[in-house]
Amino acid sequence: MVDSLRGQNLLSLDDLSRDAVVEVLDTAESFVEVNRRTIKKVPALKGRVVASLFYEESTRTRLSFETAAKRLGADVLSLAVASSSVKKGESLRDTIATIDALGIDAVVMRHASSGAAEQVSRFVPHVRVVNAGDGLHQHPTQGLLDAFTVRQVLAERRALDGPSTGADLFEGLRVLIVGDVAHSRVARSDVAVYVRLGAQVRIAAPGTLRPVGAEEWGVGVVDELDDALAWADVVVMLRLQRERGTGSFVPTLHEFTRAYGLTVERARLLRSEAIVMHPGPMNRGVEIDSAVADGPHAVITRQVANGVPVRMAVLYLALAGAREASGL
Amino acid sequence: MTILVRNGMIIGSTASRTADVLIRDGSIAEVAERIDTPAGATVIDAQGCWVGPGLVDLHTHLREPGREEAETIDSGARAGAIGGYSALVAMPNTEPALDNAALVSYVLERGARSVLDVAVAGAITQGRLGELLAPMGEMARLGVRLFTDDGEGVQSASVMRRALEYAKPLGVRLAQHCEEATLVAGGSMNEGPLSGRLGLIGRPSLAEEVMVLRDLELVRLTGAPLHFLHLSTRRSLELVAAARAEGLPVTCEVAPHHFTLDEGACSTYDPTFKVHPPLRSPEDVAGVRRALVDGGCDAVASDHAPHAPELKDLAFDEAPAGMLGLEHAAALTLEALGGAEASPQRFFELLSRSPARIAQLRHEDDRVTLSGHGGEVSAGEDANLVVIDPTARWRVDVRQLQSRAHNTPYDGRELTGKVRATIVRGRCVVIEGQLA
Amino acid sequence: MAHEVIERVEDPSSVVIIGLQTGGVPVSRLLSDDLAAIAGHPFVLGVLDVAFYRDDLDRRPLPASAVTDIPVDLTDRTVLVVDDVLFTGRTVRAALNALSDWGRPREVQLAVLVDRGHRELPIRPDYVGKNLPTSRDEAIVAGPDGVWIGERE
Numbered sequence: 038m039v040d041s042l043r044g045q046n047l048l049s050l051d052d053l054s055r056d057a058v059v060e061v062l063d064t065a066e067s068f069v070e071v072n073r074r075t076i077k078k079v080p081a082l083k084g085r086v087v088a089s090l091f092y093e094e095s096t097r098t099r100l101s102f103e104t105a106a107k108r109l110g111a112d113v114l115s116l117a118v119a120s121s122s123v124k125k126g127e128s129l130r131d132t133i134a135t136i137d138a139l140g141i142d143a144v145v146m147r148h149a150s151s152g153a154a155e156q157v158s159r160f161v162p163h164v165r166v167v168n169a170g171d172g173l174h175q176h177p178t179q180g181l182l183d184a185f186t187v188r189q190v191l192a193e194r195r196a197l198d199g200p201s202t203g204a205d206l207f208e209g210l211r212v213l214i215v216g217d218v219a220h221s222r223v224a225r226s227d228v229a230v231y232v233r234l235g236a237q238v239r240i241a242a243p244g245t246l247r248p249v250g251a252e253e254w255g256v257g258v259v260d261e262l263d264d265a266l267a268w269a270d271v272v273v274m275l276r277l278q279r280e281r282g283t284g285s286f287v288p289t290l291h292e293f294t295r296a297y298g299l300t301v302e303r304a305r306l307l308r309s310e311a312i313v314m315h316p317g318p319m320n321r322g323v324e325i326d327s328a329v330a331d332g333p334h335a336v337i338t339r340q341v342a343n344g345v346p347v348r349m350a351v352l353y354l355a356l357a358g359a360r361e362a363s364g365l
Numbered sequence: 366m367t368i369l370v371r372n373g374m375i376i377g378s379t380a381s382r383t384a385d386v387l388i389r390d391g392s393i394a395e396v397a398e399r400i401d402t403p404a405g406a407t408v409i410d411a412q413g414c415w416v417g418p419g420l421v422d423l424h425t426h427l428r429e430p431g432r433e434e435a436e437t438i439d440s441g442a443r444a445g446a447i448g449g450y451s452a453l454v455a456m457p458n459t460e461p462a463l464d465n466a467a468l469v470s471y472v473l474e475r476g477a478r479s480v481l482d483v484a485v486a487g488a489i490t491q492g493r494l495g496e497l498l499a500p501m502g503e504m505a506r507l508g509v510r511l512f513t514d515d516g517e518g519v520q521s522a523s524v525m526r527r528a529l530e531y532a533k534p535l536g537v538r539l540a541q542h543c544e545e546a547t548l549v550a551g552g553s554m555n556e557g558p559l560s561g562r563l564g565l566i567g568r569p570s571l572a573e574e575v576m577v578l579r580d581l582e583l584v585r586l587t588g589a590p591l592h593f594l595h596l597s598t599r600r601s602l603e604l605v606a607a608a609r610a611e612g613l614p615v616t617c618e619v620a621p622h623h624f625t626l627d628e629g630a631c632s633t634y635d636p637t638f639k640v641h642p643p644l645r646s647p648e649d650v651a652g653v654r655r656a657l658v659d660g661g662c663d664a665v666a667s668d669h670a671p672h673a674p675e676l677k678d679l680a681f682d683e684a685p686a687g688m689l690g691l692e693h694a695a696a697l698t699l700e701a702l703g704g705a706e707a708s709p710q711r712f713f714e715l716l717s718r719s720p721a722r723i724a725q726l727r728h729e730d731d732r733v734t735l736s737g738h739g740g741e742v743s744a745g746e747d748a749n750l751v752v753i754d755p756t757a758r759w760r761v762d763v764r765q766l767q768s769r770a771h772n773t774p775y776d777g778r779e780l781t782g783k784v785r786a787t788i789v790r791g792r793c794v795v796i797e798g799q800l801a
Numbered sequence: 802m803a804h805e806v807i808e809r810v811e812d813p814s815s816v817v818i819i820g821l822q823t824g825g826v827p828v829s830r831l832l833s834d835d836l837a838a839i840a841g842h843p844f845v846l847g848v849l850d851v852a853f854y855r856d857d858l859d860r861r862p863l864p865a866s867a868v869t870d871i872p873v874d875l876t877d878r879t880v881l882v883v884d885d886v887l888f889t890g891r892t893v894r895a896a897l898n899a900l901s902d903w904g905r906p907r908e909v910q911l912a913v914l915v916d917r918g919h920r921e922l923p924i925r926p927d928y929v930g931k932n933l934p935t936s937r938d939e940a941i942v943a944g945p946d947g948v949w950i951g952e953r954e
Contacts, residue, residue, distance in 0.1 A: 067852075075903075124428045129679065151565050151681065152633075155679070159633075159635075205521060219561075249561035250557060252558075353853070
């Protein structure tokens with residue numbers, strides 16, 4: 038576990054201490070200001086090369102990362118491998134070696150296999166690796182921007198300055214994560230970050246979508262969603278992939294929505310101050326009703342907006358001082 | 366060729382004694398306390414060493430035909446000889462599978478030109494697809510005595526039943542890779558809290574135990590003998606031990622990685638540690654180690670599974686399963702048996718005598734083309750011997766392996782117990798720990 | 802110092818005072834108060850964190866980032882950059898880089914509480930509280946309450 042992201046890879050939020058997480062949140066605050074300027078750019082990473090290597094297509098996350106890198110003054114090499122001629126089964130080592138030969142300082146990587154970012158980090162130890170989602174395992178920047186959004190919202194409500202609160206606003210905060218937790222890297226990252234920051238976390242999922250060994254995650258597992266909704270300060274709705282709702286895990290999408298969807302009716306059970314979040318993209322009408330997604334509890338657009346400053350913070354911390362730190 | 370093995374501790378199945386062994390024309394000519402050195406004889410100084418029957422591996426993947434970039438019959442045999450083996454049983458999951466006499470002949474013939482005895486395990490079903498029986502009769506006529514679809518188990522209960530019924534009068538033995546396919550689908554490591562945290566789909570231990578239970582009942586029904594390959598859980602071993610106690614004709618083997626490594630090794634997503642059945646929980650590992658000592662398992666088999674390096678560079682869930690084993694099985698077994706406290710009888714029982722019995726490669730078995738293994742070390746037997754220094758310390762270096770592949774999980778590991786010499790059919794193939 | 806500023810600046814109403822994080826901020830506030838007292842009207846005050854503009858990011862421990870708040874477009878204004886200690890000049894140079902993102906000032910002037918020498922760049926202060934020659938091994942802390950010199954650890 039590291040106490041700071043300075044000069045480090047970001048592979049999993051399990052690896053960050055509370056101080057490390059808070060440092061990212063505080064740094065992101067500065068970048069929110071940068072993003073409000075007319076000239077949304079600082080030269081902190083000028084001359085650095087950041088490669089984005091997305092084996093799984095995700096226009097939104099990739100653009101968010103690339104924008105973050107460019108606003109730090111870095112050069113960006115964009116490889117949307119999903120649509121290139123690289124076939125599944127090409128060795129990770131070969132792909133990264135090819136890119137590394139061009140001289141890169143960091144790679145932002147998304148892959149369908151859990152652990153791929155960690156494997157790549159072993160092939161190129163001199164390159165900083167930022168995991169943009171690896172299989173079912175982790176999506177660390179999503180967890181960080183979710184926590185950042187929560188702190189931002191809570192601080193605003195209490196007329197406080199976010200960074201001055203450190204992790205205080207999370208102490209005892211009631212967070213409920215709902216949906217396909219077993220297959221969700223966002224869920225794993227969210228659990229890691231909220232637990233680390235001192236929140237109380239519960240998960241609600243159909244029996245077949247609960248992760249093995251959830252008892253050891255430091256979370257509660259609820260069988261009654263409605264009670265949990267009334268308990269929660271923050272509700273995170275996870276996307277249910279359509280393939281999972283066709284009978285092998287969940288009989289039908291309809292049954293899933295009836296039992297676990299955040300419908301308009303269920304939203305009435307929420308406390309007035311409850312925050313509703315979703316990592317996107319949403320399956321409107323499946324795990325969340327449109328009216329709720331667009332309603333007063335939801336902070337989904339803020340989550341998206343916070344993606345760039347949080348990713349700027351991550352790249353800045355991982356890279357800016359890094360030449361000295363990176364195993365010379 | 367004449368060889369004199371001098372001053373070693375001869376390990377019999379029930380007793381040990383210090384003696385010299387004289388080998389002539391492929392057989393053991395004499396075993397006595399002091400034998401004069403005949404002219405022209407190669408002398409092997411076995412002082413401080415164990416001298417026992419050459420090791421026999423029930424479970425080696427030689428990859429030829431089809432995957433020669435990973436290993437060939439020749440290179441695998443050399444790896445085996447360095448590991449102290451005088452015989453290997455080659456698994457049939459080659460490309461194409463060894464499911465007929467022509468392909469079995471091919472492997473036997475190439476094996477005959479290698480440095481040790483290569484026996485062949487034929488497939489149970491055609492193409493190893495688990496549906497139609499393979500021609501076990503014609504393969505048995507060539508000397509095949511073990512049949513398995515290894516890589517996978519035979520999933521259908523009725524196919525397995527029929528295979529057992531068919532095999533029984535042939536006097537051959539079936540062997541099963543126990544993992545219920547639907548329970549392990551998509552899984553790449555042991556199912557448990559660790560797999561949940563790592564985001565890897567798991568292969569539950571139940572998948573192995575459920576098939577063990579089923580097959581034990583099929584053995585009870587048919588009376589045909591069955592050998593369980595690479596059992597990896599405490600419960601599997603307990604089930605087989607209980608059945609054996611009841612008198613059912615069942616045997617089982619364990620692989621060194623299942624008593625040396627646990628699932629924690631997968632935490633860094635290094636595909637070197639990916640294997641089927643997977644590395645298990647520490648509790649299961651402890652159970653396997655106990656079975657080595659208390660007789661719960663009959664044999665140690667390497668499950669030597671070479672893979673081309675670029676394949677082990679794939680993502681963890683995409684990489685092929687399997688790790689190397691021939692060159693380190695002996696030392697790892699010695700370590701698990703207690704190192705200095707290890708019983709040499711138990712060592713040779715697990716690595717040589719029991720496997721020779723199960724594979725029907727003993728002197729008294731009907732072997733067709735191969736020589737006899739796993740014997741007492743007495744005059745008249747085929748000279749298949751190993752000389753092992755049980756106290757020699759050494760470090761595993763992946764660059765020094767005989768295998769063409771490099772996927773060993775033990776690189777850098779310190780081991781105790783080194784093969785000094787391996788004698789196959791009366792010829793020294795390994796001397797001073799090196800290939801002759 | 803405030804009197805000097807008033808004397809030398811052509812158009813006091815166009816002045817924007819920018820305090821550099823973190824040491825220059827309290828100094829800039831004091832200066833701004835003093836100026837307001839003399840001129841009879843408040844001055845626009847901003848803060849600038851130059852952490853992201855430094856040219857030596859890979860040589861020093863990464864600085865923690867702090868608030869930047871520049872409330873007006875700086876084009877055609879007279880910018881008065883305020884810091885506590887002027888040393889190598891790199892912080893001021895970073896500030897000059899940063900300020901260009903907020904417009905094109907007519908003029909930029911520099912006020913520091915203490916000038917300790919050892920410039921590495923052609924930067925000179927317009928207003929200095931005190932010249933204090935020091936050796937490179939010394940560390941200096943300067944603020945509204947006073948100046949301390951000690952040995953660098």
